[in-house]
Amino acid sequence: MKISARNTLTGKIKSIDEGSVNNEVVIELAPGVEITSVVTKRSCEQLGLTVGGEAYAVIKASNVMVAVD
Template sequence: MKISARNTIPGTITAIAKGPSTATVKIDVGNGLTVTSTITADAAADLGLKEGDTVTAIIKASDVLIGK
């Protein structure tokens, strides 16, 4: 699969919280860091995601916001 996004981070799924319409997926990307993604429940099912899976977090954003 080719994609246009250049920000890709490999990791391992550590937790999946499934709701009626969305799933929150936590990915351990190393060095004590976790990336959390909220995707549709259908997408999670189609991908067959489960804890322990090796996946890639693909980040495509035009803005990065910082708050304090």
Template sequence: MKISARNQISGTIAAIHPGAVNGTVKVDIGGGVIVTASITEEAIADLALVEGDAVTVLIKASDVLIGK
């Protein structure tokens, strides 16, 4: 499958926190950096995600905001 997102980072699922509709998936991308994604519980189930899985974080955003 081809994907238009150019920002692709490999990592390992460190934790999954279920929610009523959306859950959070924490992915360790190395160097002590954790990326957190909020995805539907249905997507977590469809992808059969579990802690320790090797995954790819895909980042496609029209806006990236930084505040200070």
């Protein structure tokens, strides 16, 4: 796979919470380190996403907000 995004993180799919249109996919990058993405149900099906399977979290954004209390 070749991609221009600089932030590509590899992990295992921990859970897929299915909604009526979109699914929430949680990818465990390392023990206790997770990232969550919302993708369409169709994308989940086309990519063959399953719990326990390997996946990439690809982050492409022009900005990232950071906040603290």
